[in-house]
Amino acid sequence: MEQSLFYAPDIQPDAAAYTMNEDTSKYCIQVLRHEKGDSVLLADGRGHRFTAVITDDNRKRCSVSIRQREQMPAPSPALRIAISFTKNASRIEWFLEKATEIGIQTIIPLVSQRTEKEKIKAERLQNILVAAMLQSKQFYLPDLQEPQPFEKVVNSNDPQKLIAHCLPEQKRELHQHMQPGKDTLILIGPEGDFTPEEIQQALAKGFEPVTLGNTRLRTETAGLVAVTLMNAKQREL
């Protein structure tokens, strides 16, 4: 039986003890039935892995004593995706869960001309990221940023910049074109794609056009395929 992993967003790196918030305490004590003396793991979402022992199995304020702290290696190079959020919230929430499981460092809600969703429910989405991080046994929480306009994102200076669009122009397969070992940003457009002007703007800024395959993918599927291929590409090193 492997150890349970809980989220401790506000734990200090040098903490000797920690008290879980009410939700986490309830999950730990009531749902998972942990008791005083049980050994558990804590993640602060910033790469620290804490081994702890339950000292008070209070279902509202579960306290633990920290026995060990480990700094996990940061995912490198960094993968960033700027993706136009879908009108249908469940589709993008599904994307956030899966992208976190597979491994992504930064997610930027991209507001392009044809984007239909410009606001996000930050707290709700944050909870989805946390659950996926814990579920996939990771210790770094992806950075979900505030929505940003296309004009701002297109000016970012990531070492490797890619754009996946649907115009029948010269494009190369993402997994064949991308160079591993470089911090990378990819842009994924809305249903209805980027406008030709946006695509030209991106190319002028040094973004390289890539294709994700031969079928027409929904936005959230395109995002997932991009994260999967970029992540696999980085592991080739």
Added chain:
Amino acid sequence: MEQSLFYAPDIQPDAAAYTMNEDTSKYCIQVLRHEKGDSVLLADGRGHRFTAVITDDNRKRCSVSIRQREQMPAPSPALRIAISFTKNASRIEWFLEKATEIGIQTIIPLVSQRTEKEKIKAERLQNILVAAMLQSKQFYLPDLQEPQPFEKVVNSNDPQKLIAHCLPEQKRELHQHMQPGKDTLILIGPEGDFTPEEIQQALAKGFEPVTLGNTRLRTETAGLVAVTLMNAKQREL
């Protein structure tokens, strides 16, 4: 405005005319507001692409006259995935939708020792495959087979056979190990993984162990990553 694509499962390859079923007729006439004289596309799910013109815009029995038939190239080599269905139906339904969008030819519900879901709602799942095929503008419907026991699947003689498991044994990255150009079958286990006995059985039958990454993936996520990487690998040819 691109042409609407509708499913015509029972159309004859040499048909001169066709009448849509009630659901499709309603969708075509009431929802999409198509009228007599409009040109539409039909897919039979077996690779035929029909160009047709609406001759009777009846919202219950929409009839069309076939103007052209095209045989689309079959996806080759074939990708087959045998995956243990999840207890939570929505997770595997999501997998079926996405795997179809990205491109998969055969899906086998795999019943292994730790599989918690042995029955499937064939009709409901079939509808999900059809919707995803049309949405992604494809003309071949994936073959969703009846659930099969591990013992039967492990005896299949696909040219390339892979198994993704979580035991810390020697494994290579799927996208680096897989050879493009070969019909391929991959096995994806249940939450809780295959049993060591099942893994040994598969290896003895010539299945090669592969890893899908460094994080711990849910069953449906592992399936999606596998389909994405296999599909990309085949396009390297």
